[in-house]
Amino acid sequence: MAPPVVETIKLTKDYDGTRAVDSLDLRIEEGEIFGFLGPNGAGKTTTILMLLGLTEPTLGVAKVCGHDATREPLKVKRITGYLPENVGFYEDLTARENLRYITRLNRIPERQASGKIDEVLEIVGLSEVADREVGRFSRGMKRRLGMADVLVKDPRLVFLDEPTAGIDPDGASQILDFIVSMSKEKGITVLLSSHLLHQVQKICDRVGIIVKGCMVAEGPVERLGREVVGGGQNALEVQVTESSANLIESIESIPGVKAVECSGDMLSIRGDKDVRAEVSRAIFENGSLPLHIRAQDYTLEEIYLKYFREE
Amino acid sequence: MRAVFWKELADYFGSWRFIIIFAVICLAALSATYTAAQTIRGDIAQTPTEYVFLRLFTTSGETLPSFIFFLSFFGPLIGIIFGFDVINSERSRGTLSRVLSQPLFRDSVINGKFLAGLTAIAIMLASIILVVSGLGLRMIGVAPAPGEVARIGVFFLISLLYVGFWLGLGILFSVLFRRTITSVLAAIAIWISLALFISMFAGIAANWVAPVDQHSEAEAILEHERIYDSVMRISPTTLFGEATETVLNPGKRTLRGVVLVREVEGMIPGPLALGQSLMLVWPHLVALIALILICFAVSYVRFMREEIRAT
Numbered sequence: 001m002a003p004p005v006v007e008t009i010k011l012t013k014d015y016d017g018t019r020a021v022d023s024l025d026l027r028i029e030e031g032e033i034f035g036f037l038g039p040n041g042a043g044k045t046t047t048i049l050m051l052l053g054l055t056e057p058t059l060g061v062a063k064v065c066g067h068d069a070t071r072e073p074l075k076v077k078r079i080t081g082y083l084p085e086n087v088g089f090y091e092d093l094t095a096r097e098n099l100r101y102i103t104r105l106n107r108i109p110e111r112q113a114s115g116k117i118d119e120v121l122e123i124v125g126l127s128e129v130a131d132r133e134v135g136r137f138s139r140g141m142k143r144r145l146g147m148a149d150v151l152v153k154d155p156r157l158v159f160l161d162e163p164t165a166g167i168d169p170d171g172a173s174q175i176l177d178f179i180v181s182m183s184k185e186k187g188i189t190v191l192l193s194s195h196l197l198h199q200v201q202k203i204c205d206r207v208g209i210i211v212k213g214c215m216v217a218e219g220p221v222e223r224l225g226r227e228v229v230g231g232g233q234n235a236l237e238v239q240v241t242e243s244s245a246n247l248i249e250s251i252e253s254i255p256g257v258k259a260v261e262c263s264g265d266m267l268s269i270r271g272d273k274d275v276r277a278e279v280s281r282a283i284f285e286n287g288s289l290p291l292h293i294r295a296q297d298y299t300l301e302e303i304y305l306k307y308f309r310e311e
Numbered sequence: 312m313r314a315v316f317w318k319e320l321a322d323y324f325g326s327w328r329f330i331i332i333f334a335v336i337c338l339a340a341l342s343a344t345y346t347a348a349q350t351i352r353g354d355i356a357q358t359p360t361e362y363v364f365l366r367l368f369t370t371s372g373e374t375l376p377s378f379i380f381f382l383s384f385f386g387p388l389i390g391i392i393f394g395f396d397v398i399n400s401e402r403s404r405g406t407l408s409r410v411l412s413q414p415l416f417r418d419s420v421i422n423g424k425f426l427a428g429l430t431a432i433a434i435m436l437a438s439i440i441l442v443v444s445g446l447g448l449r450m451i452g453v454a455p456a457p458g459e460v461a462r463i464g465v466f467f468l469i470s471l472l473y474v475g476f477w478l479g480l481g482i483l484f485s486v487l488f489r490r491t492i493t494s495v496l497a498a499i500a501i502w503i504s505l506a507l508f509i510s511m512f513a514g515i516a517a518n519w520v521a522p523v524d525q526h527s528e529a530e531a532i533l534e535h536e537r538i539y540d541s542v543m544r545i546s547p548t549t550l551f552g553e554a555t556e557t558v559l560n561p562g563k564r565t566l567r568g569v570v571l572v573r574e575v576e577g578m579i580p581g582p583l584a585l586g587q588s589l590m591l592v593w594p595h596l597v598a599l600i601a602l603i604l605i606c607f608a609v610s611y612v613r614f615m616r617e618e619i620r621a622t
Contacts, residue, residue: 052412055618074414082412088405092325104314105413149409 003066005030005157005189006051011060013046013213020046022213023060028191028206033183035204036193043213044193045085048159051191052082064157078106081150081158085165087142091135095126095145098134099152106153113152120148124178140171147178158182160192164199172196176203209307216307236269236276239292240283243267247286254278265291312415315423316430319397323431328392333435336389337442339381344443346372348450361582364455365462365559367447378443379555382470383548387477387502389435393428394481395498396491398614403491408619417615421482421607428478429471436470458561461585465558469592472599473551477502479606486610486617505546513542529571536569550599554592561588 006028013021021043028034036044049055050062053073062069064076089098096117103113121127124144129137137145143163150158163179164172180203183190194200200207201221208218217224240247243265251260256278257271269279276293283290323329347370351363371377398421401407411417440463448454455463480501484494517539523531543549557563561582583591 049618054408054411056616074416077412077414080412082408084405084408084412086405087409088401088407089409090322090406091404092322101314101318102409102413104318105410105415107414153413 004028005065006191007063009061011047011050011062012058013050014058019213024215026208028189030189031183031187032205033179033190033203035200035207036191036210037197037200037207038210039195042210044210045161048161048193051159052076052080079156081153081155083146083150083160083163085161087146089134089142089145092133094131094133095121096130099149102149102152116152120151123151124148140167143167143175147175151182155188157189160190162194163192164194164196172199179203211307234271234274234295236279237294238267238269238279238290240265240267240288240290242288244286247283247288250282250286251279254282312419312423315420316427319424319427320430323427329431332389332392336385336439339385340378340439340443341446343375343378343381344446346375347377348447351451362459362561363451363453364447364459367443369556369559379559383551386470386474387506389432390474390477391481391495391498391502393432394478394485395495396485397424397482398485399489399491399494402489411619418611421610421614425478425482429475432474432478433471436467440467458585462558465589466555469551469554469558469596472596473547476547476599476603479603483606483610486614506548509543509546513539516542532569536567547599547602550595554595557588557592566591
């Protein structure tokens, strides 16, 4: 079996006595979009830098596609793209010239490079301004050029550090769409870090929450939600036309239901399995009608806040 | 490294700083040569006709100092201006982390930038020397002998080494200091103390170690001079001054300021061969090269181990 695209083993980084990253174990498989979440200063960027070989870990190993990032940084850099948080371009060069420099640094032959540059500029929607100086670009345009910059070298893996920070919601959702299409169409593995939870939630296959250098939770968003907030339970939110004591009693008698709370016409039901069908039937049988039944899913916000409260 | 080299070279030639400094140096060089040629024409009767062409570079007029004086003064400025911001400006623009996440060794960034700077300087110096020679040729109407051409070639190489040292120092400071303003001020401080204050230090040191007065023995005076010269030769400006003067003036047979009568006895007056002149200043050239290498070594050590964060 091929090695995982990203693997860290007890990765640790100290800065002058403070531990920025603390024995981090991480595995990301081919084609995944992994969201790396945490507040500012949690160690997200430091982890990415260690994975790129731009900084040396104090302890532990960071591997990309089986290559040790500290010992073989060039092999790692050849197959990874990195979009730093504050991406900078040579302002007096045009978008195309900036990308051309990157293709030269990657030793992509000129003829192939021209086609590739046109292609990625097309993907991020900057074809029309390709020959304009980057100094005149807006922040959103620069971020999109950053995406082009990452794609132009045909990476297997990309690291996106806060890809949506500081740009308007419209621009942010465009960027997120690029990330999804990049991952789905080209099979590129994505590790993105963010503190903006609701955005990341939409596109990540899996997330890891990092606080003070430790990974406190990891997994698909839904599973994390159930485990963390619901205590491993399912929760339903139901609105009925008319609520009555009988109705509540009959719902409570459904096997699997543990607790029912009622406030006006809203019922919230907790159980250890999915009981939506049984609950609807009980509502009908008691002469009421369901207006709204929703299996409560947890937003990352809730998951995240819970961890902060614990801290 | 190629990609870095060509990009940086293109940047230099397109930059205002190149154009401005080139204009200033051209102006200084042309006026110095003009006055030198005037002086040579004025007293052609009294001076020996040998190596008259070389005297274009070393003769000072009544109002203006000589061409080599201008070069020893402006050389550091060219080097510092070309080098002081090469690394830290990329860091503050955020392009450094983008470039270093491409598959290239970190030293190729420094090497590429240094070579590009040196090439730009070489082209600048070569064209100035050619323009000066052309002007001199028209004004004094004497073509340079092959020996003189060779000496001018050596003079060009020494100048390149000299300016190269300041370029290396500028690059070193651009690695050491995060802010461009700090690095330029530090470099200028070093330049001023090595160019202007060094003679003061040398005087103090010589007076302190070997005090002399009017009644001193010849030995004591020699000792005084020796210490003065040794301290002066810490400064690359002194090294450059002595080396170029010796190379451009074949009549110069010793670097010492004080020569005893018994040493001159039996000396046959006449110009030295180029090889002999070179032998006289060989230590100077080695020292200049060593200074450049020290700048490089420190830059490498600092830059290789540094963490590259995009902030």
